Amino acid sequence: MNSQIPVKDVTPAKAKVESVDLYASREKIYTRSFTGLFRNLRMVGGAFLFILYFGTVWLNWEGHQAVWWNLPERKFHIFGATYWPQDFMLLSWLLIICAFGLFLITVFAGRVWCGYTCPQSVFTWVFMWAEKVTEGDRNQRMKLDKTPMTAQKFLRKLAKHGIWVGVSLATAITFVGYFTPIRDLIPELLTLQASGWALFWVGFFTLATYGNAGYLREQVCIYMCPYARFQSVMFDQDTLIVSYDPRRGESRGPRKRDADYKAQGLGDCIDCKMCVHVCPTGIDIRDGLQIECIGCAACIDACDSIMEKMDYPKGLISYTTEHNLSGQKTHMLRPRLIGYAVALSVMMGAFAWAVASRSLVELDVIKDRVLFRENEEGRIENVYTLKIMNKAQHDVTYVIEADGLDGLVYEGKKEVTALAGEILSLPVELSIDPEKLPSSANKILFRLQALDDPSIHTDADSRFIGPSVR
Incomplete structure (x- = not known):
């Protein structure tokens, strides 16, 4: 007896297509103002760098600008010395010394360069200050952005962007002033007699400063800056990092100031999220060491202020090391750190000798x-x-x-x-x-x-x- 094989539809079902964004959409970061030791150090350092940058260009020395890259004549004047293209090996040497200096600082103290002296960070802090002055603190800015456009909101935004453009323009003119004597450049700009290249570079650096410090901000540090990518290679377990102490802080939870929180099974962290609100990159330092952390210590100042109000010991978030967090001894002097220090010292000494013995x-x-x-x-x-x-x-x-x-x-x-x-x-x-x-x-x-x-x-x-x- 013949039996037929039943026919079955074996056409595969349509695959469910899902898409995954390669890049997370950026959420605007609203930072909260704060005070503290490290914030004051950052302000002093930033003020010094601003005075150095904006002031040096106005100094004269022996009949010409003290620091002047004279590109048409291919000369670099720096106070009493003039360097020619034949001396540019010294510039390469200096850049190598700066690189080794950055390596040494990174091995010892992590990304403190980023948090305190990097131009991107310094200008970002200035632009954030302009936001606070014109639009208010964190909660006020968040509320302002949610409201429809009014005359008051327009004037606040206009004032903020006016300060941003002013700082950006001053930065650009100063930068170009190191290549075209600034005492000649400013009158030429005001009378529209400046060269096309001068106008182009002033416009370019104005736009770059305005965009980087006003809008891109932490995106530059996270995605565009190569230092953020390779600095982790130089970290070790004895490198100073900004870190939260989970042994002391966990478990987190709110409580009254005079409550017996230990009886409730709570740690010192009251979960106020102040450390998140002040962070310029918007991370939660309690999640551990992250590539976004620039070591600015804003979270340390914020947390210490809360600990002081709660009458708890400071240092829940602090500069520490992974060895210290795990209860082990921190080794401040270690082979790699000593190696960088010795190499840097030798190169600096050789560079100083090369400059001093340079033939005139x-x-x-x-x-x-x-x-x-x-x-x-x-x-x-x-x-x-x-x-x-x-x-x-x-x-x-x-x-x-x-x-x-x-x-x-x-x-x-x-x-x-x-x-x-x-x-x-x-x-x-x-x-x-x-x-x-x-x-x-x-x-x-x-x-x-x-x-x-x-x-x-x-x-x-x-x-x-x-x-x-x-």
Whole structure:
């Protein structure tokens, strides 16, 4: 007997398609104002940096701006010294020293650079201050943003953005002023006579400061700054970090000031969320060490103020180490920290020596394309052009000599004066009796020395070419 196999629909059911956002949507952070030791330290540090940045550009030194990147002439003036493109190795050296300094600070104390001295953080704190002055504290700003637009709200927003634009514009003009003398730049901007590039860079840095400190804020620290990504590699269990002590704080819960909270099974944390409200990156430090934490210690100040009001010991949130949190001993001196410190000290010492011993004159010798010629007296002549670069801040008279061959005669100016910062071209001739030439290509040496200062001197090699010697 034949039986039919039943037909079944095996078409797979439609898959349920779900989408997952790769990036979490940003929620606006409303920070609360606070006071405390670390906030005061941050204000002092920020004020110092602002005075340094906005004040240095107005200083004059020996007839020019004290700090001035003179790009058209390719000179960098920093007080009494002038650096040329040939000295840019020193700049690279300085950047390496700064990198090692940052590594040392990170190994020792985490991201304190970010919290206290990073320009992004400093300008963000200034912009947050402008918010508080014009729109009120955290709760007032949240309430203001929820209300419909009114004349009062418009004026408050206008005042806030006016301060933001003013600070951004001042920052941009100051920055460009380090490349174009600021005493010339400001009148040119006011009369619209500034160059197109000056206008472009002022506009660019105004927009960048306004956007970074006004809107992006913590997004720069979390997503855009590479330091946040690799700083965790330099952390160890003895690195100082801002951390919450769960052994003391848990379990969390509200209570009255005079309540016996330990009998209720509670820790010192009253779960007021003040540490979250003051955090510029919006994290909860009680969740542990996070990449978003910039080590600004705002949560420490906020928590200490609450502990003081509750008559509890301060330090529930503090600068501590992972070893200390786990009840182990913290090792302040450790091999990696010592290694960074030694390397940094050696590089700083070598850099200081390189700057102190930098020659204030440079000599380049350019030989004429004609290899040699014979003059009327039968002597062999070679022609050279000496490029003398006077790096000093004053005029210098130099004495020029050439030797390396017996009987070599220098024909040309033996004394020449170069103005401050001048590159002088000087044609010279050397001649010799052909019988005194040991070979067809002979090494010679040009010597240059300041007439009034023997410490200013240099020399340069070249070749004296003659006919083939048989």
